[in-house]
Amino acid sequence: MIVAGVETTVTPEAVIVTAARDLTVVSSAFAGGGVGRARTLVNLHVAKNFPCADGDATVGAFVRRRNLPSPWIGLLTSAWTEKAESALEAAGGITALVVATVGLSNASAAGVTAASPPTPGTINTIVVVDADVEPAAMVNLVMTVTEVKTALLLEAGVKSPDGIAATGTSTDAVAIAATGVGTRCRFGGPITEVGWVVARAARRALGAGVRRWLEDNR
Numbered sequence: 001m002i003v004a005g006v007e008t009t010v011t012p013e014a015v016i017v018t019a020a021r022d023l024t025v026v027s028s029a030f031a032g033g034g035v036g037r038a039r040t041l042v043n044l045h046v047a048k049n050f051p052c053a054d055g056d057a058t059v060g061a062f063v064r065r066r067n068l069p070s071p072w073i074g075l076l077t078s079a080w081t082e083k084a085e086s087a088l089e090a091a092g093g094i095t096a097l098v099v100a101t102v103g104l105s106n107a108s109a110a111g112v113t114a115a116s117p118p119t120p121g122t123i124n125t126i127v128v129v130d131a132d133v134e135p136a137a138m139v140n141l142v143m144t145v146t147e148v149k150t151a152l153l154l155e156a157g158v159k160s161p162d163g164i165a166a167t168g169t170s171t172d173a174v175a176i177a178a179t180g181v182g183t184r185c186r187f188g189g190p191i192t193e194v195g196w197v198v199a200r201a202a203r204r205a206l207g208a209g210v211r212r213w214l215e216d217n218r
Contacts, residue, residue: 006128014062094131098125107169125206152207
């Protein structure tokens with residue numbers, strides 16, 4: 001069970017997902033985020049005191065140094081990328097790959113934790129779906145993955161500095177990419193076929209990441 005034409009590389013420098021052909025992507029990536037196309041998705045490890053203003057140039061230099069295919073998008077994290085967790089799920093002719101890095105030192109509760117300069121600690125999630133996913137459904141998948149992330153944090157009892165149940169970290173990022181091949185998906189909620197497959201893979205990858213971080217930081 002694989003996503004055809006997609007390769008994942010996990011190193012202490014970065015998580016790298018490359019595709020043989022352009023993927024359609026909806027993301028909150030630091031570099032190249034928004035709606036577009038990409039053959040390379042990078043989740044780059046940076047120091048905790050990394051100056052965010054240098055993000056685009058830093059990701060671009062990494063992509064060129066590794067001779068990775070363009071176009072590309074780049075996420076940033078101070079979590080250990082070599083500890084990335086991945087999962088594959090398939091059903092109804094749809095396959096989803098989720099690769100996640102988890103850092104929880106910056107847990108926050110949306111609507112409770114006050115706005116402030118971000119501090120290190122990020123949950124970055126890359127999703128690749130082998131299907132023909134409509135744009136609205138891709139936005140829906142962002143919501144579905146976020147529901148999974150928040151549910152896992154609640155189940156694990158993670159708290160924000162305010163002592164409130166955490167819903168994420170203040171710097172989380174997500175990228176949803178689709179091959180555009182195969183099953184047409186109009187919706188991406190958690191009880192659609194594509195939403196179910198993505199949510200199952202996200203639960204496995206993010207769940208393992210949360211457990212690992214909590215064990216490492218007891």
